[in-house]
Amino acid sequence: MPKITQLHVNGTRHRIDVDSARSLLSVLRDELRLTGSKYGCGEGQCGACTVLIEGQAARSCITPVGSAAGKQITTIEGLEKNGRLHPLQEAFIEVCAMRCGYCTPGMIMSGVSLLKKNSILRAGQNKSFSGGERIFGVRRPFSFFKALLSFG
Secondary structure: OOEEEEEEEOOEEEEEEEEOOOEHHHHHHHHOOOOOOOOOOOOOOOOOOEEEEOOEEEEOOOOEHHHHOOOEEEOHHHOOEOOEOOHHHHHHHHOOOOOOOOOHHHHHHHHHHHHHHOOOOOOOHHHHHOOOOOOOOOHHHHHHHHHHHHHO
């Protein structure tokens, strides 16, 4: 099996030595100690493991690390810039959108990807955005979207 020797994560090149078929999530958590992305369902359905690959939301639990080699990967830890949280993180805090917080990083990463695709959130998109509806109640995350618009 081919080996992956380098990943570009959160603006930094990391040297690794892992099997290319291993999940990106396991490499991020176990090798790079970036534990913000969570293991939820292991099937790419809940969204707790969401990261950005080249700016697009990807479920890292079902993404082989080999398919991410040579690409820019961003985790929840990489959103902070110069000690300041990303506006989506600030919006989540402002409206108290998290419950237990387990799937919150994935929701925020999905939101960042969504905003990169659409500068204006349209009515009706919110429901499809929130991949973790099975895990959390939706009232507060929907309030988050209202706060999100103020950051646009």
